Amino acid sequence: MIRLENVTLSFSDKRVLENFSLTLPETGVTVLSGPSGCGKTTLLRVLAGLETPQSGRVVGISPWETAFLFQEDRLLPGRTVLEQLTDVMAKERRKEAGKWLEVAELTGEESTLPRQLSGGMGRRLALVRALALGGELYLLDEPFTGIDLPRRRRLMAALKQLGKPVVLVSHEPEILELADHVIRFDGPPLTVVK
Secondary structure, eight states: EEEEEEEEETTTTTTEEEEEEEEESSSSSEEEEOOSSSHHHHHHHHHHTOOSEEEEEESSSGGGEEEEOOOOOOOHHHOHHHHHTTTOOOOGGGGHHHHHHHHHHHOOTTTTTTGGGHHHHHHHHHHHHHHHHHHSSEEESTTTOOOHHHHHHHHHHHTTTTSEEEEEOOOOOHHHHOEEEEEETTTTTTEEOO
């Protein structure tokens, strides 16, 4: 069970999480939804161990067991599409790179550099790079930005087939409809909307 227990986190005088507790579903795709600035990204960063709360704790997962997709693609400019994937994979798993290229619908772009990709192509590459990394929990911040609706649907289907819990931030109504679980928030400080 992955759980935040009484987590408090502030940036200067802005309290983003205040004595915040939440248990995440252990299976399927969970979408975190709420207005911009309410604290969803901060919540993901705490789960990933990228932000340390002033109090409280995260139980049930280690940062070493998570794969994280940032809002920005963060692709390495001098590495090809294929290298973006193989760079994050253990040597014995690199033969799986073709599978991830298929998921991203980037087969044939193996030698392409990030600057030669469209925005949607870059986003799909960043997403499958996080998936290729592997882990026990996938944390995805706005994974479908710039991706057309048919591809969003196909990517959601791929996320559901991972067999691991996926937590993602999204505002798109069609993604909320396709999710296994939706948690709606307001804030700051972050609160669950019942």
